Amino acid sequence: MPKGEISIDERFCKGCSLCSHFCTRGCITIPGDRFTPQGYLLPVFSSPEKCNACGICGWLCPHFAIEVYKLTEKEPAAK
Numbered sequence: 001m002p003k004g005e006i007s008i009d010e011r012f013c014k015g016c017s018l019c020s021h022f023c024t025r026g027c028i029t030i031p032g033d034r035f036t037p038q039g040y041l042l043p044v045f046s047s048p049e050k051c052n053a054c055g056i057c058g059w060l061c062p063h064f065a066i067e068v069y070k071l072t073e074k075e076p077a078a079k
């Protein structure tokens with residue numbers, strides 16, 4: 001199963017919580033304990049070990065605040 005990582009750009013996030021509601025794996029929680037520069041509650045990528053890089057949070061974010069990365073295993077060095 002692929003592993004994922006996300007980054008949330010706090011300059012664009014408006015704290016709407018769509019990402020948290022629609023992550024089927026419960027990786028993102030709101031409220032966090034930090035605010036964006038504009039005063040919205042910033043979501044937290046609280047369970048990164050569950051993320052499978054499905055991309056749903058990135059597609060749904062209406063403010064294009066989320067980037068999703070698929071983590072790949074490093075190939076073993078050739079002998």
Ligand code: SF4
Nearest residue numbers: 013014016017019061
């Ligand atoms: S969907 Fe986007 S704007 Fe809404 S809380 Fe998540 S990151 Fe912020």
Ligand code: SF4
Nearest residue numbers: 023051052054055057
């Ligand atoms: S990429 Fe998928 S599993 Fe990972 S945080 Fe976003 S919605 Fe959840």
